[in-house]
Amino acid sequence: MVAALAVEDLTKVYGNGFQALKGITLEVEQGDFFALLGPNGAGKSTTLGILSGLIQKTAGRASIMGHDVNREAFAAKRSLGVVPQEFNFNQFEKVEDIVVTQAGYFGLRPHEARENAEHLLKALDLWDKRDQQSRMLSGGMKRRLMIARALVHNPEVLILDEPTAGVDIELRRSMWEFMVELNRKGTTIILTTHYLEEAEQLCRNIAIINKGEIVQCTSKRELLAQLTTETFVFDLNNSVADDFSLEGFPVHVPAADCLEVTVEKGQSINRIFEELSTRGVQVRSMRTKSNRLEELFVNLVRGDNK
């Protein structure tokens, strides 16, 4: 089966000499929910810009559903929907007109365009706003509008560049549900996000890009298996001394009623509970200090992955 996305030795050097991409190679299978993660300036948006035809590559190859983005740009673009990071629609146009116009650019006749637009605007809770100028929408609605616009020609591959940035938690979760359902129906989704919890929840495969190079590209499971330690935070009902310690576990006491305990891979946290119980320390609640993927991400981009 042809790859949904294939990138080979992709290089981009901007006019000012900055090398944003240093020959990255990447493949995303059809039907995948794929995350492309990296710190600001790592090369994520440049990669997505080249794939969507907004940025010209310096060297290398890129294809969407087997169609080269330069030589077969027409077919490649028809296979792709793009939700950019920044709002890029006419602020004075009506919501429905924006979606219908985009469908027209992909060759959909007005009646098909209106049908698709109605379906998507309803699915994304924007149908009531269809006659409003887009500038009147809230930030979350604008993000959903861009998703509707990107999907109006039924693309096989959808690129989402930080789709939930600035969106409240409730709305973010409803957008996740929408994306999962879309992926379940067969759309390949490529996601960039700063919310690593989002990538951990949604994606099956993950690539981490840093300084224009892919530092990791593997399944989420394999990536998380690389974590050698995890830190748990215990909120306590009683106080402990500053020098409180647990045998076999590094402990940090940020406050008298709180413990941070680092657990190595293979160690059982039951031992922590047993020890705390024996010493009369009551645990009110427990959580991981940071998202697992976040911990790994920080290690990888720092270059000190253990």
Added chain:
Amino acid sequence: MSPMRVQWVAFQTIVTKEIRRFMRIWQQTLLPPAITMSLYFIIFGNLIGSRIGEMGGVDYMAYIVPGLIMMSVITNAYGNVSSSFFSNKFQRSVEEMMVAPVHPATILIGYVTGGVARGVAVGVIVTLLSLYFTDLQVHNVGVMVAVILLSAILFSIGGFINAVFATKFDDIAIIPTFVITPLTYLGGVFYSISLLPEFWQDVSKLNPILYMVNTFRYGVLGVSDISIVFAFSMLIFFILLLGGYSLWLLNRGTGMRQ
């Protein structure tokens, strides 16, 4: 879906969007030229014109009407494309077309058609207004229509090139203010170049707008200071030249693609 069908639908989409835009803001696009031209008709035609008498063998009001119609067409065709395309660049909504399978030629022809539509719409409004002040003759309707369309196409392309290079809103006002308006006023809208000394007649012949105004005036009144065939040849030559240059800019992604 065939690529040709996609391009045809995309072209219709761009034109519909462009017409919807200038109709939505008709107070900024259609009304001002109607008011300005009415003032020209009253002040230059009625008040001053009645003291001038005849120009080029016809009543002064009848003489300036073709020039004023042509002036409205070219400034509005230019302004429509430059402001619309730059606004799309500024708001980055131009990316909607760039991520879609729309050929650069479709984009150019779509925007130019939008510019021509506004130019012609304003031209019709000004023509209807002029009927209140004078009886408009029709010497050669074919010449009238052809020169209006070709001039609107040429200036729409000019507006497009302006928008491609513009980086701020001031940049799309510079060419109309410092180039098009002076050339229009010096292009024989209000006078026949035969009134000028020979040297200034020769200088005037370097002004492309002179050819458009005079050709249109020929279509209306049957009088002209210049060769009609030469005027049409020049119009077609510059449309092909600037149209080709615009396509080259679009293919390179100048001002749009990094």
